[in-house]
Amino acid sequence: MSLIEFTDRGLYCRRGDFYIDPWRPVDKAILTHGHSDHARWGSKAYLCQTDTKPILEVRLGPGIYQTAGYGEHTFINGVQVSFHPAGHIIGSAQVRVEYGGEVWVVSGDYKVENDGLSGQFESVKCHSFVSECTFGLPVYQWKPQAQIFADIQHWVLKNKAAGKSSILFAYSLGKAQRLLPCLTEVTDRILVHGAVYNVHMALANAGIALPEVHRVTPDTPKEWLKGAVVIAPSSAEGTPWMKRFSPYVVGVCSGWMNIRGAMRRRNADAGFPLSDHADWPGLLSAIKSTEAECVYVTHGFTAAFGRYLNEIGIHSKEVKTEYGDDEAAEKSTELADTIA
Known part of the structure; x- marks a missing residue:
């Protein structure tokens, strides 16, 4: 059994009994960042990076929010969890999960260029890496x-x-x-x-x-x-x-x-063309730096990007999630923010 499973509620760690960025209400949710396709209302308790808490409070309302800084270890039912900079937005984090020598990293959304505000993306070695590929085609290459x-x-x-x-x-x-x-x-x-x-x-x-x-x-x-x-x-x-x-x-x-x-x-x-996501070269450099044995690609050009990874010798699998483009996900949240 894998340390992380892909379920109809979200990415689930059975050993720790928690979900990462669930899209259905759960008992324990660990969140990568505050965008509304990754941070959804209704879970009983949330664990997030310290700077994400104020975002959740304004968007999700009162709740049970536990926080941790980058690199700080939290143990949940014996499973070691830590947050590492994703460089996507303020407070965005990759979630590193370790148990019994097996390491997974769920990256959420990320970019590799340091924008001076969101932190520098940190490469984290792992056995399995879950990666977005919002801009996973060669045509997407950003200017500095x-x-x-x-x-x-x-x-x-x-x-x-x-x-x-x-x-x-x-x-x-x-x-x-x-x-x-x-x-x-x-x-x-x-x-x-x-x-x-x-x-x-x-x-x-x-x-x-x-x-x-x-x-x-x-x-x-x-x-x-x-x-x-x-x-x-x-x-x-x-x-x-x-x-x-x-x-x-x-x-x-x-x-x-x-x-x-x-x-x-x-x-x-x-x-x-200012994006908070990695472009084609950024995705490839981030993935290669993890040295992951398997890369799970989600929300984006998954079929084309996953196929390319396999062609260059990086074992890849396409997975279905309910994450999406920030703009589509944020429109309803922005309307709610306006009247809050």
Whole structure:
């Protein structure tokens, strides 16, 4: 029997009697991070990395939350569990599970470039590695973050010169915080949608250092709205909330912007391929560094990516889970965050 089983509730460790990122309510859930496709409501107790707790509290509400720092060992029914940096968003972690000399690592979502906020991805040696492959095709290869930030800054300054507001669509958890250091270099005031503000304040109140932002409300001074720099979730697209910034242009921050035509399909004026997931080279380097005997690929281009791994001599299996694209998963959560 494997140390980790793939069940209809989620990834289950029978020996420890806990689940990792379950998509059904369970007694004991260990979470890799706070995005809504991995952190779901209804379980009796949660174990997460320390910086993820404030995110869970604002999104899942009151509950039993146990935390651990990176590299700290927790024993559950004799099974050793530890969190290791995944580099995906603030508080994101890979879950290392060990018992009887067998080691599994469930990576959740991850990226290998250090964004200066989410921590540096840590390679963890293991026998079995569970990996996402959201962008598991060779066409997905990211530019360095510094280059993308320079493109965003140039775009904002061009819009300002033309008397237009710059609205950047970005996930309320993760990318919105990642953009802040970039934008503070070209504006002295960053306005944000309520969904972004709620996550921002949960993190700031927990002691995480972030630049100041201003929530857009009916009382926001009108002079702030013209030529503004705004971060909003994609759920705001096409809503009356946007009209107050006219004239405005829209930029979408997403790895999907790496594909020609994606910007047009999103009705965006600009697309910035900024992703919180590993690209094709990043996935391959991360997987190879684990030296895993078997790699389980999930949520993404699983068939194509798994087949490639097998072709290059890395034993791989495709597994079905209920994790998905952050953007689709986050839209309903962002709406809830707005009214929270």
